[in-house]
Amino acid sequence: MAYRTLRSWLRRLAETDRLAVAEPGVDLDFELSAIAKRQDGEKAVLFPAPKRGQANTPNVPVVSGLVSNRDWIAESLGIEPSQVLGTFRDAVENPLPWREVEDAPVHQNVIRAPDLLRDLPIPLHNEHDNGPYISAGLIIARNPRTGIQNVSINRLQINEPDRLGILMLPRHLHNFYAAAEAEGDPLEVAIAIGVDPATLLSSQAIVPIDFDELEVAGALHGEPLRVTKCVTNNVHVPADAEIVIEGRLLPGVREMEGPFAEFPQYYGPAGRREVIQVDAITTRKNPIFHTIVSAAMEHLLLGAIPREATIVALLQRSFPGVLDVHLSRGGICRYHLAVKIKKTNEGEPKNIIAGAFSTHADIKQVTVVDEDVDVHDTVAVEWAVATRFQAGKDLLIIQGALGSRLDPSTNDGVSDKMGLDATMPVRREGLDYVVVHVPGEDNPKMDSRIVGAAAADDAILQEEN
Numbered sequence: 001m002a003y004r005t006l007r008s009w010l011r012r013l014a015e016t017d018r019l020a021v022a023e024p025g026v027d028l029d030f031e032l033s034a035i036a037k038r039q040d041g042e043k044a045v046l047f048p049a050p051k052r053g054q055a056n057t058p059n060v061p062v063v064s065g066l067v068s069n070r071d072w073i074a075e076s077l078g079i080e081p082s083q084v085l086g087t088f089r090d091a092v093e094n095p096l097p098w099r100e101v102e103d104a105p106v107h108q109n110v111i112r113a114p115d116l117l118r119d120l121p122i123p124l125h126n127e128h129d130n131g132p133y134i135s136a137g138l139i140i141a142r143n144p145r146t147g148i149q150n151v152s153i154n155r156l157q158i159n160e161p162d163r164l165g166i167l168m169l170p171r172h173l174h175n176f177y178a179a180a181e182a183e184g185d186p187l188e189v190a191i192a193i194g195v196d197p198a199t200l201l202s203s204q205a206i207v208p209i210d211f212d213e214l215e216v217a218g219a220l221h222g223e224p225l226r227v228t229k230c231v232t233n234n235v236h237v238p239a240d241a242e243i244v245i246e247g248r249l250l251p252g253v254r255e256m257e258g259p260f261a262e263f264p265q266y267y268g269p270a271g272r273r274e275v276i277q278v279d280a281i282t283t284r285k286n287p288i289f290h291t292i293v294s295a296a297m298e299h300l301l302l303g304a305i306p307r308e309a310t311i312v313a314l315l316q317r318s319f320p321g322v323l324d325v326h327l328s329r330g331g332i333c334r335y336h337l338a339v340k341i342k343k344t345n346e347g348e349p350k351n352i353i354a355g356a357f358s359t360h361a362d363i364k365q366v367t368v369v370d371e372d373v374d375v376h377d378t379v380a381v382e383w384a385v386a387t388r389f390q391a392g393k394d395l396l397i398i399q400g401a402l403g404s405r406l407d408p409s410t411n412d413g414v415s416d417k418m419g420l421d422a423t424m425p426v427r428r429e430g431l432d433y434v435v436v437h438v439p440g441e442d443n444p445k446m447d448s449r450i451v452g453a454a455a456a457d458d459a460i461l462q463e464e465n
Helices: 006-015 031-038 070-077 081-093 172-182 197-202 214-221 297-318 348-359 378-388 444-449 454-464
Strands: 019-021 044-047 062-064 109-111 138-142 149-153 156-160 163-166 187-193 226-229 236-238 243-249 255-257 271-273 275-283 322-327 336-341 365-370 395-402 414-422
Touching: 006 019, 006 044, 006 070, 031 044, 031 062, 070 081, 070 197, 070 297, 081 214, 081 297, 138 172, 138 236, 149 172, 156 255, 163 243, 163 255, 172 187, 187 236, 197 214, 197 297, 214 236, 297 322, 297 348, 336 348, 348 365, 348 395, 348 414, 365 378, 378 414
Parallel strands: 019 044, 336 365, 365 414
Antiparallel strands: 044 062, 109 275, 138 149, 138 187, 156 163, 163 275, 187 243, 226 236, 243 275, 255 271, 322 336, 395 414
8 A cells, every 4th residue: 555644655665764853953945955866766855944044944954866877666555566557557647536534634723924934944056046946746727717727746836924826837837827817817836745655746647638647646545635625715725734835826927946956956947937925824833844955866766757758658559569767867857768560570660769768758869679678778678779879870860849948058949859779680590689697697606615715725726736
């Protein structure tokens, strides 16, 4: 079963020596993020009493790196690593409607005159960030026409004690806001901070508009997610979240937001962007604040796994020979895709490359490999390119396609894309492409034939005598 709260997952990490605890007084400006990044992928880090210089900082602990390893994500869902994409895909296809509760832990403390930096320990992450940012908040909003909710993670800059700047890409939240703004109305929103791993992951599901991602979280849990209605608006939020910020996206208001470090390990530019007016903050007793360090593994994996689940599902509809996909760390878990296939026809890999580009605009490079190559092993993928690819016949280039606007090498998001067919010919003769193998090398019993380093002395002495 999936872990249903942030705290239960933290306990699991602590019990298995995957939660580091920092000393009290770590500075919220840069020092917290520096420590968390040095532990990236190895341990989550809990900061019991971080401070901001001499400022009056709330006595609220901060945690980072909750899901900074693929195996951790599988464990948090109660499944094996090989089951993650299939399980996530099944949850998207079979969502569970949430269940509303009245007595919600997140309403144990209500702050009606909020001051964001006084009430919450919000870090300043990177050298050129334009101030402290909320980076792990689930933005939940209702479609003003249908009432159905959407969940996403957006960067949130502290503009004033009760105002947040937000970057919205042209997706569902922006569509909701545009519909409300066209009527001159604010859009009610809530920002949930400190949720369980399944709910965090579900926020990144690639689904149609008017599809509530909190129902994906319920499917991953195996039971409906507990939600509660906000104190000041009609948005429903995870009842077991640590913190919820309630507010309104204001119509017709724009303020400067950014720069802020993004997943490509470069800064997203500044601009005049939409603004959230904060009306209240609700929390558990003794809440824990979750922050995500930009471009660290937690950030990258939360984007990668939902994308991989969607990509493999879409490809398999047209190409049943597709077995697995992987968005590599070197491609910042967005831009470089490896696809494993059971090849049956020549030319098939190029069709799959073209299909892969259509699954997500961010994909910039696709490498197709045979079923004997582990797409999660970048060395194995590179080996396939080195020994099964010839640029003159196996390279596919698409010029001037829509890509990621956060890729600084593009022209406002217009990008060239490349596909590599690193597969063997279907028809092979003799020992062509037969991989070298030593009989017994895969047998763990061979390890028992090693008797230890002490025996080396005897062997050397005997040779000298």
